[in-house]
Amino acid sequence: MYGTNYDDVTEFLGDWGPFQRRTSLLLCMSILSNGLIVFSIVFLAATPPHHCAIAPNANISAEWINYSIPLEEDNGEMRYSKCTRYKLDVIKLLSDNGSVPGIDVNITEIEQESCKDGWEYDRERYVSTIVSEWDLVCSDAWKVPMTTSIFLIGWLIGSLISGQLSDRFGRKIILFGTMGVQTLFTFFLSFSTSWLMFSALLFVVGFTIISKYVAAFVLGTEILSPRIRMIYSTVGISIFFAVGYMLLPLMAFFIRDWRMLLIAMAVPGVFSFPFWRFIPESPRWLLSQGRVEEAEAILRGAAKMNRVTAPEVIFQPLQEENHMKKLKRTNICDLVKSNSIRWITIMLGFVWMIICIGYFALSLNTSNLSGDRFLNFFFSGAVEVPAYILSWPLFHFCPRRLCLFAMLCFCGAVLLVTQLIPRDFSSVSIALEMMGKFGFSVAFCIVYPFTAELYPTVLRNTAIGACCMACRLGGIAAPYFVYLGTYYKSLPYILLGSFCVFGGLLSLLLPETYGMPLPETIDHMQTIQRCKKKQTSIQQVILH
Template identity: 25%
Template sequence: MSSWTRELDEAAVLATSRGWWHELLFYLLCGLAAIPTSFLVFSTVFINATPEHWCALHPRIEKLGIEDQLIRNLTVPGHHGVFESCRAHNIDPDDFFAIYNQTFGGIGDSEMNEGTTDLLIRVINSSKSKEPSECKHGWKFSTDLYKNTLVTEYSLVCNKDWLPRTANTLFWVGSIVGNPFFGWVSDRYGRRPTILLMIFLLVPITIATSFPGNYLTYIVLRIIGGLFFPAMYQLPLILALELMPPAKRTNAGIVIGMLFGSGMCILSLIAYLLREWFYLSLATTLPFILTYSYFWLIPESPRWLVGRGRIADAEKVLRNIARRNGITLPCGFLLDLHKRIKEEEEIEIFSNGQLKSFTRSYDLEVDANKDFNKDVFLENDILKDDKTGEEKEVVIDETENISICNEVKRTSIELESHEMETPNMVQTDPFLKVQINSLRRKSKQFVNKIFSNEDDDDDLDENKVMYEQHSENDCEASPLDLFRYRNIRKKFLILTFNWVSVGIAYNGLSYNTTNLGVNDYLAFFIGGIVELPSYVIAWHCIEKYGRRWVFFGFMIIGGIACLSCGLVPEDLPWVTLTLAMLGRLSAAASFAVFYVQVGELLPTVLRAQAMGAASFISGVGLLACPYIVSLGVIRKWVPLIIIGTLSVAAGFASLFLPETLNHPLPQTLGDGENFGRNFKILSCVERDKKY
């Protein structure tokens, strides 16, 4: 078929029918997407943690070594064991030491014992102010959970408590900018160079956050680090999806999710053992210098190469994977697959009594009331020989070499010109068009040459001309195509809303662990642990019941669990924790299902850009996460009510998306527009559909 979807699926099956290399490559990509990103996003839960704190005494009084608990009980206002953090009764040091010297006389500080405690209480009560006031001498921080954090080091409490929240918010601002950019770079220059570029830049930036000097520098470094998330999560996932055969695509989202949850458990254990922000920061960044080795490990996506018309290069990637698996694939096997599949579909067409060529019979309806202009299909391409400077006219045969991608692009231009009634919309100078395309191709070749580590294959070079005759002629798509086609637009908007909702649910529940009334390390570890069974459950469910109904079920269960927290009294924290963890389990499973679903609904030529655009909008929603969590100071269940409401809404919205199980990945814009046009909301998965 002209979009090469079936050919690539069958080629992937042939290249991975046995051996271990593709399995190793799969887990390397999943690990790259999960472990570094889990540390990048959630290490701030501990690095920016705010321990219990209260107003400190004057330094002269602090030198006496009076017990913290005694000072808090006598100077800090509180009710039922809960003390204020930003106000205390001030103790004047001159008055204190005047009364102290009169009371204790010649007793030295080293001679003070429990018998003197009553006298010390009398001294403090006699010298403290009648009304509490703001802290004048800084704060004392509890060391029960944390030896130090950035909050304790820079005293980011009370009138500065907004700075840690702002740092977290600005991290997501970075992701809003970076994700669409890297999505565009990935679709234009390839998956491999984009992933390598992110690795080479991200590792030194994250290491630098361990040496900020001041908190403003730390915020700037976190913003720069945010540029690479969630692109660093999505692009290895996309590459894994596009490399693996159809039967293993489901595994990508699930395995990445399980590794992400494992990364969170590892993070909580490291934080518990170290308890100092500096060593924790180094421990969660330095090991990823090893990811530089990916330069020699990961290949380019064959689907991306075919989408760019580089079919010979796509075959080279598949043959290399097969060779490392101990499989020998003949040179030209991909073209042979293409010819065989094309002949089979031509036979099927003629058996139905339709005397049409294969290419013209492929359904690419963009507008049911608009016929394609046949003259466009007979247009000749003007090519210029770089050596002789002579222009050569190559007539493209209609039934053999017409690209579906060109058909879509030319039709969209025709539709725009029809709607706008502007004749200047179509470029009429073919020589100028070739010059522009040549410059663009040279820039892409330069980037690919920098990041290429593959040996030349002379056999493939000899057959490159033959491959190019069957290629898609550099099929490109822009983000505007998301809104040009009605079905693609509908799916994109629903996916974007679901992304916002599941993102707020997952990240909100992750950051909300400090509001659950239990140990921070324990709550975070439990949150990571409950994710692991959620991915196993999701893995089995989506293979049997499909994507949309499983996503619906998990989002509804998680939403109801979070909403139920509003009915639990605050003196029962373990009940709230249990419901919140059920919500966390459901949100994690939903995220795993969602990443599989979004990758399968969007066409290859637009997949990374579309995911980047949806993630951009989702990132705007995630800016509210720190402030939603901060509402827990009002009532601990307020953030959970907001999260539960969004989860239920996203669950019902997912029913308006088509099922993707047992369907091929859409390759072109035409594939994406046609897929799921006429599905029914209450429909279930189609069993073992052949394509």
């Protein structure tokens, strides 16, 4: 049967010939722009130090200008108020009378007013951001986190739709289609004339981020041999995402204007368009659609490139079986059609959500750490590189369920310990948060290929898209977990740590795929559930 011997049939290609090297490298390079864009909002929507502007025609003495902004306590330091100023008409009257602040007049007794003349922003760190461009501060400060939420909602919709489109129309066309849309709309973002326009365009960019990543991930997974597949899905594609992640603070350091930064971020996408000629469609997907001749043509071209001889007949015995199945369409409803698949989908959804909450919460919190924001962000990306490197031997030699269980429990333990560290030991807290980011990165790197191994070819992209949708729900919730710290500092760590331990235990209930071939149909998927009966009994206990 095709579902059990595809890897054996295509073994003549070898593991790591020129075809595999070129395809995997180009697919990885196409993801680099994702790393640039995902957390770019940290710099695009950064809020510089600011205070109320004083009208240039107010005709106030320099001495009174220095005292026209109230001082407020901020984290133990006295700073200028960000949203209020003393009433200018009173200040002007006192200035004209020659009164001296603090001597002739107690300035704290002067009535205050809002920033009617706008704000003045510190330009030392950022020349311009969307915050300083459209004054997204004080009463409009809610628009900054809303911008991130809109981006993630686009990501959520993309997770829901793109997988089904990819399973219907092919991996390659979705990969390059979303690549083109992402590049164009990132460029269009730099010409935004209002916050509303910026948010609408950013929604589209968010839609393409996950669509492109999942298409590239699945395409490489289905083309490469089992041994190389593990390296590609754990280390390869993730390393290039991390490279883009680390390039972002470097670009933001040298390009301090948000419009120019967006133009620079669009450039890598332009150079990815020529990859269309060299990246083929997935032969596995073509076979699932009954397009046997096209699949054979791709494999014969790969054999020629690898300088090996392809068999005279590759898939001939399977043509009749695939022809009977090519009219059978799958959709997202198939993820919950049978009891066993339904439980796998539900449990994976919770695991993905928990990983995403932790990963995004720690990533977004990087800007709140002490020290230089650019360096902190760079280190936050750099810590992912050893995490991805470690994920490969773990995925290669260890059962998938145990890897997820170990990483999630490790993250839970680190977060629960972090909230016990006294405030005076901030460096220890930062180190523990980086360790948590390391663990979440490993878990993310494992859960993607694990999910791809659980679902069949006809449903694989849809399944990963659905799991990414659950992941995005976690991403949307992540900022609010961080916000809970304003009420009780330890609450985010306690909640995240507890959820991680729960997710680790939940992952033990999933089927094990270590050493199993990729399933091609839903029937094949059911055959790898070696613990099906045991899981059903556990689930019945949970339900009751």
